Amino acid sequence: MNRILIRGAHARFPHLGIDRKADVLFEPGRVLALDPPAGAENGARIVNAQGCWLLPGLVDLAARLREPGASYKADIHSEANAALLRGITHLVIPPDTEPVVDSTAVVELILRRAREARGATVHVIGALTRGLGEESLSEMAGLRAAGCIAVGNIGRPMANHALLRRALQYAASLSLPVHLQSVDPWIGADGVAHEGRVSALQGLPGIPETAETLALARDLMLVEEAGVTAHFGRLSTARGVAMLAEAKARGLPVSADVVMPNVFLNEHDVMPFRAAAHLKPPLRTVADRDALRAALANGVIDALVSDHQPHDRDGKLRPFPSADPGASGLDSFLGLGLKLIQEGLLDVTRWIDRAALAPRRILGIGLPELSEGALPDFILVDPGHEERLLPETMLSRGRNTPFAGWVLPGRVLLAAIADRFYLR
Amino acid sequence: MNLQLTPEGRLKHLLTIDGLPRHLLIELLDTAQSLSNIALRANKKLPLLRGRTVMNLFFEASTRTRTTFALAAERLSADVVNIDVSTSSTSKGESLLDTLATLHAMHCDMFVVRHADSGAAHFIAEHAPEGVSVLNAGDGRHAHPTQALLDVYTIRRHKPDFSALTVAIVGDVMHSRVARSELLALGTLRVGELRVVGPRTLIPPGLEEMGVRVCTDMAEGVAGADVIIMLRLQRERMRGAFLPSEGEYYRRYGLTPERLKLAKPDCIVMHPGPMNRGVEIASEVADGPHSVILEQVSNGLAVRMAVMAHILGAQVPVMEAA
Numbered sequence: 001m002n003r004i005l006i007r008g009a010h011a012r013f014p015h016l017g018i019d020r021k022a023d024v025l026f027e028p029g030r031v032l033a034l035d036p037p038a039g040a041e042n043g044a045r046i047v048n049a050q051g052c053w054l055l056p057g058l059v060d061l062a063a064r065l066r067e068p069g070a071s072y073k074a075d076i077h078s079e080a081n082a083a084l085l086r087g088i089t090h091l092v093i094p095p096d097t098e099p100v101v102d103s104t105a106v107v108e109l110i111l112r113r114a115r116e117a118r119g120a121t122v123h124v125i126g127a128l129t130r131g132l133g134e135e136s137l138s139e140m141a142g143l144r145a146a147g148c149i150a151v152g153n154i155g156r157p158m159a160n161h162a163l164l165r166r167a168l169q170y171a172a173s174l175s176l177p178v179h180l181q182s183v184d185p186w187i188g189a190d191g192v193a194h195e196g197r198v199s200a201l202q203g204l205p206g207i208p209e210t211a212e213t214l215a216l217a218r219d220l221m222l223v224e225e226a227g228v229t230a231h232f233g234r235l236s237t238a239r240g241v242a243m244l245a246e247a248k249a250r251g252l253p254v255s256a257d258v259v260m261p262n263v264f265l266n267e268h269d270v271m272p273f274r275a276a277a278h279l280k281p282p283l284r285t286v287a288d289r290d291a292l293r294a295a296l297a298n299g300v301i302d303a304l305v306s307d308h309q310p311h312d313r314d315g316k317l318r319p320f321p322s323a324d325p326g327a328s329g330l331d332s333f334l335g336l337g338l339k340l341i342q343e344g345l346l347d348v349t350r351w352i353d354r355a356a357l358a359p360r361r362i363l364g365i366g367l368p369e370l371s372e373g374a375l376p377d378f379i380l381v382d383p384g385h386e387e388r389l390l391p392e393t394m395l396s397r398g399r400n401t402p403f404a405g406w407v408l409p410g411r412v413l414l415a416a417i418a419d420r421f422y423l424r
Numbered sequence: 425m426n427l428q429l430t431p432e433g434r435l436k437h438l439l440t441i442d443g444l445p446r447h448l449l450i451e452l453l454d455t456a457q458s459l460s461n462i463a464l465r466a467n468k469k470l471p472l473l474r475g476r477t478v479m480n481l482f483f484e485a486s487t488r489t490r491t492t493f494a495l496a497a498e499r500l501s502a503d504v505v506n507i508d509v510s511t512s513s514t515s516k517g518e519s520l521l522d523t524l525a526t527l528h529a530m531h532c533d534m535f536v537v538r539h540a541d542s543g544a545a546h547f548i549a550e551h552a553p554e555g556v557s558v559l560n561a562g563d564g565r566h567a568h569p570t571q572a573l574l575d576v577y578t579i580r581r582h583k584p585d586f587s588a589l590t591v592a593i594v595g596d597v598m599h600s601r602v603a604r605s606e607l608l609a610l611g612t613l614r615v616g617e618l619r620v621v622g623p624r625t626l627i628p629p630g631l632e633e634m635g636v637r638v639c640t641d642m643a644e645g646v647a648g649a650d651v652i653i654m655l656r657l658q659r660e661r662m663r664g665a666f667l668p669s670e671g672e673y674y675r676r677y678g679l680t681p682e683r684l685k686l687a688k689p690d691c692i693v694m695h696p697g698p699m700n701r702g703v704e705i706a707s708e709v710a711d712g713p714h715s716v717i718l719e720q721v722s723n724g725l726a727v728r729m730a731v732m733a734h735i736l737g738a739q740v741p742v743m744e745a746a
Binding site for chain 2: 195
């Protein structure tokens with residue numbers, strides 16, 4: 001009774017060599033058959049998928065769910081479900097929760113709440129240092145045993161080079177990948193916008209390019225020395241991209257991602273004091289945006305992320321500098337990705353790679369299969385549908401988006417991950 | 425940025441000089457000219473804003489600016505309420521919008537706002553109830569439009585042909601809302617040459633692209649200038665992170681009688697106040713014959729009256745000097 005037959009979808013699974021019309025029969029927890037024989041659908045619910053794409057579930061490498069610590073903004077239940085309904089089957093929580101993810105208790109709390117939520121599968125990055133502070137290493141082996149998929153400093157710039165160096169060495173000796181967000185702790189620390197002409201004219205404290213590149217240079221050197229596998233999150237500058245490209249060319253085991261706002265917007269979009277565009281990393285120059293787009297197309301940047309940061313209404317209802325930084329990103333992740341295809345920046349295969357496959361490789365989780373017995377991990381999307389993004393119809397509890405009013409392509413008709421699924 | 429203009433092109437709010445049309449700027453200066461004559465009369469009041477209420481909302485401490493706004497409103501016969509919010513509700517955690525809603529319940533026509541956040545006046549104007557105008561009295565580092573207007577008004581009284589002028593703005597441009605608004609106002613009036621002078625730590629990037637000449641050397645900066653505007657150096661900038669010391673700043677950028685000699689012989693010296701004597705300006709210069717600093721204060725009154733009258737839609741009669 002629980003069986004579902006997706007009939008006549010255009011299945012696009014580049015890693016499986018599948019790019020054709022296909023039927024998929026599944027039940028929660030199990031793929032039953034790819035192209036089942038006639039009659040197999042008896043008793044199954046049939047989803048007519050003419051004109052729709054069946055794709056690997058999307059993966060978001062950075063999503064704040066605000067729990068624990070700020071559940072007045074959002075919580076694991078609300079956001080993991082919003083993610084699944086928007087086609088994201090896996091998401092990754094950075095360690096800067098409150099308290100931070102530096103103990104097994106916090107990891108277990110998050111994973112238990114995630115299981116109860118029955119939405120997207122939730123992965124957790126453990127803190128690289130205790131309290132994400134500057135003094136001591138976290139119990140990385142314990143964090144991994146509790147379920148952390150990696151360790152990192154996401155959301156908290158690190159000043160202590162010596163401690164960072166040892167943390168990377170320690171992670172390397174556990175073969176634990178690290179996720180780093182390279183931000184200098186001093187340069188631009190009080191900044192609220194890219195340091196440039198716009199911030200100068202608007203009198204907004206600036207975040208210069210060197211806030212990223214200086215930390216990135218240090219981090220790349222320490223990563224190389226430690227021999228650790230590293231993922232660099234939220235690159236925002238052209239120069240940072242060039243540094244990463246150079247590191248990759250030398251064979252370092254590094255990867256990187258970029259957030260949607262930095263792919264579509266630039267420093268001018270903060271005017272006139274739009275709190276929704278108060279973001280970290282900040283919106284930078286047109287040249288930076290174009291370099292990020294080029295890197296996304298040629299693969300120097302491996303993955304797209306939403307960098308989901310839901311806020312309550314009051315958090316953004318303040319003058320620009322005092323408004324909470326960040327944007328709610330789950331609701332627009334699919335649509336903005338499809339828009340990159342419309343704009344001709346990515347072809348469908350590349351977009352699937354940047355939004356679904358590369359993130360899985362970075363996390364070290366398996367790629368979706370369609371063979372009998374496989375765990376369902378796919379979405380059915382109507383790519384021809386268009387819809388205006390309106391804060392009031394967003395599924396995340398955070399309605400703070402700089403893309404409000406944009407018409408975005410795509411609608412999720414079905415999303416299946418393991419034993420959970422959503423059917424529109 | 426047209427939040428401050430009505431569909432008819434009149435001022436609804438005054439938030440910034442950015443986007444303020446040249447003809448409107450000149451009209452405000454002309455109105456101020458007309459109004460400045462009443463300060464010299466025995467009866468200083470005009471009935472233009474009788475029955476209207478102006479609320480001074482200062483989220484940052486200030487006595488001088490607040491006083492001139494209050495006096496300007498009173499001279500136009502408006503009722504004035506002064507609220508020093510820096511010591512009241514917002515420090516108790518009430519949100520800015522809650523404070524505004526509460527104050528609006530008292531039915532006023534205009535908020536005169538000063539706030540530490542760049543963009544705060546814009547934010548308040550965006551959320552202000554219909555019929556309430558916002559006059560920006562300084563928001564963070566962003567803008568201080570009435571100060572810029574009174575400065576160009578003062579310059580115009582001495583040197584009416586802006587295209588022939590070289591104006592040097594000296595000091596902490598980075599943190600100065602006054603400087604930002606002055607640069608825009610002087611640009612709108614098509615000043616001949618615009619310079620900013622200071623160490624790179626206090627000069628924001630991107631000014632050259634706006635056609636501003638950046639000088640890190642004081643002698644170069646003031647050479648041949650018709651107008652020198654000295655900015656106030658905030659005490660907290662002097663504690664080592666932006667500048668090594670007051671003494672070194674004064675030696676490199678202080679306006680001394682010797683340096684003033686490098687400017688044009690009829691150069692005027694301005695300062696938005698309050699001054700740090702011996703830090704950015706020598707007393708001999710501040711009190712000397714080139715200084716128009718006190719005149720700026722008097723002009724501030726007329727300019728603020730002009731802005732308030734314009735925003736609240738009062739017709740200002742043309743007044744001849746007594």
